[in-house]
Amino acid sequence: MNVLLIGSGGREHALAWKLSASPLLTKLYCAPGNGGIAEVAECVPLPVADHTAVIRFCADNAIDLVIVGPEAPLVAGLVDDLTTAGIKCFGPRQAAAQLEGSKGFTKDLCREFDIPTAAYGRFTDAASAKSYLDAQKLPIVVKADGLAAGKGVTIAATRTEAEAAIDACFAGAFGKAGSEVVIEEFLEGEEASFFALCDGTTALALATAQDHKRVGDGDTGPNTGGMGAYSPAPMMTPAMFARVMDEIIGPTVDAMAKRGTPFKGVLFAGLMITAEGPKLIEYNVRFGDPETQVLMLRLKSDLLPALLATADGVLDTFDLRWHDDPALTVVMAANGYPGPPEVGTEIKGLDSAAAVDGVEIFHAGTRRDGDRLLAQGGRVLNVTARGKTVAEAQARAYAAAARIDWPGGFYRHDIGWRAVEREKASA
Incomplete structure (x- = not known):
C-alpha cells in the first residue's frame, strides 16, 4: 500500500x-x-x-x-x-470534527445525550460571560471555543484572572478560536487520556495515558500542548475503563450517528476522574500529542490494518494487542516555550541518547540543515522509553535526555511522578 x-x-x-x-x-x-x-x-x-x-x-x-x-x-x-x-x-469529516473544532458544540452534545461533563455556559460577548461569573464558584475554567493549539484554556483562581482570560479571548489573543467563549465548572480529580478507534458505529478502545500539561516541574506554570506522558494511566482500572466506554465513548458515537454525522477516526477523550466517576473535559478528533508516542511504543499489533478497518467500517471484527510494559515520554522544548520559542538552535547527541536500552526518540519540531539538526518549533523532541515499571521507563527516558546536547532547550524532570509514587506505595 x-x-x-x-x-x-x-x-x-x-x-x-x-x-x-x-x-x-x-x-x-x-x-x-x-x-x-x-x-x-x-x-x-x-x-x-x-x-x-x-x-x-x-x-x-x-x-x-x-x-x-x-x-x-x-x-x-x-x-x-x-x-x-x-x-x-x-x-473524521468536517461535521464530525466539530467535536474538537468547537468546545461549545461538544458541551451541547453532552447536555443533549446525558454524557457526564462539567457544568458550563457559552458566550459570544465579554459582558455576558463576565455576568455569568457572578453565580459561579472559583476556581473556574475559561476556554476559547475553537482550535487554539492547546493554549486557549485558563484555570482562573480569581475573578480578576477569569475576566482577564475572557477579555483576552474576545480581544483576539487566539484569533477566530476566541470569538466564542466556554466557561466551565472546575472539576476536582485526576486527568486521564482515553483513546478509541471509531468507524461510525463501533468503538474499539485503545490504551490509556496521562499527559502533563503544565510547563514546569510540580505541575506549575502555564498550560502547554503537553510536556510528557505515560501509559497506561493507573487510575483507569478495568471498572473505570468500562464506565468510560459505557457512559462517554459509546453514547458519543451513538449521538453522532443519530445526528447524521457519524464519527470515523480516533476519538481522544480528555477525562477527569472525579469522586462521582469519569467526566469529559473535552474531545480531540485525532491521536494525542505526546500520548501517541507512548501508545505506539506499547502497541504490539500492526497499526496499518487497524486504521484501514476504521476507514472501511469493520472494527466490529477487529482487535489489537498491547505490551504490558508501561511507556513514558519526556518532551524537550525550545527555550521560551510556551511563549515564542527560540528556533534555529543546534541539537547534538541523539545517537548516544537513542542507544539507551528501550528508548526511541521522536522528532516534534526539527529540520535538517546539511549534517546539522536544528530546532524548528516549540516542542522539539520526544524522548520515549518502555520499561518493566513506570519508574524504569522514566529512568531510561531521563538517562537518554541527559545525553542530548542542546543548550537551547529544556524539559520537565518529573514526568510520571504520580505513577511512580503509586508504584512505591504498592511495593
Whole structure:
C-alpha cells in the first residue's frame, strides 16, 4: 500500500515509525514531515491547506490511504474533499470534527445525550460571560471555543484572572478560536487520556495515558500542548475503563450517528476522574500529542490494518494487542516555550541518547540543515522509553535526555511522578 501521512510533529513521527514496520506498506509519504520523519518516510513539501494539491498528489502517486494527523486539516474538511475524490482516508469529516473544532458544540452534545461533563455556559460577548461569573464558584475554567493549539484554556483562581482570560479571548489573543467563549465548572480529580478507534458505529478502545500539561516541574506554570506522558494511566482500572466506554465513548458515537454525522477516526477523550466517576473535559478528533508516542511504543499489533478497518467500517471484527510494559515520554522544548520559542538552535547527541536500552526518540519540531539538526518549533523532541515499571521507563527516558546536547532547550524532570509514587506505595 502507498500511504500519505499528513503532519509534522511528534505524533506523526510516532505514527510513521509504527507504520513503517507494517508488511502491508509499500511506500510511506509524509507532508510536510520533519527531520526525524525523514528517516522512515519520504517527506514532501505539499501545501496541506491546498486540498486540490493534496488530491493531485494522491492521484499522481497512487495513494491507497491518507492518514490525517493534526486537527486543523480535519476541521477544514480535508477528509470530505479527499473522500469526494474517491481517496480513502483515516479521520473524521468536517461535521464530525466539530467535536474538537468547537468546545461549545461538544458541551451541547453532552447536555443533549446525558454524557457526564462539567457544568458550563457559552458566550459570544465579554459582558455576558463576565455576568455569568457572578453565580459561579472559583476556581473556574475559561476556554476559547475553537482550535487554539492547546493554549486557549485558563484555570482562573480569581475573578480578576477569569475576566482577564475572557477579555483576552474576545480581544483576539487566539484569533477566530476566541470569538466564542466556554466557561466551565472546575472539576476536582485526576486527568486521564482515553483513546478509541471509531468507524461510525463501533468503538474499539485503545490504551490509556496521562499527559502533563503544565510547563514546569510540580505541575506549575502555564498550560502547554503537553510536556510528557505515560501509559497506561493507573487510575483507569478495568471498572473505570468500562464506565468510560459505557457512559462517554459509546453514547458519543451513538449521538453522532443519530445526528447524521457519524464519527470515523480516533476519538481522544480528555477525562477527569472525579469522586462521582469519569467526566469529559473535552474531545480531540485525532491521536494525542505526546500520548501517541507512548501508545505506539506499547502497541504490539500492526497499526496499518487497524486504521484501514476504521476507514472501511469493520472494527466490529477487529482487535489489537498491547505490551504490558508501561511507556513514558519526556518532551524537550525550545527555550521560551510556551511563549515564542527560540528556533534555529543546534541539537547534538541523539545517537548516544537513542542507544539507551528501550528508548526511541521522536522528532516534534526539527529540520535538517546539511549534517546539522536544528530546532524548528516549540516542542522539539520526544524522548520515549518502555520499561518493566513506570519508574524504569522514566529512568531510561531521563538517562537518554541527559545525553542530548542542546543548550537551547529544556524539559520537565518529573514526568510520571504520580505513577511512580503509586508504584512505591504498592511495593
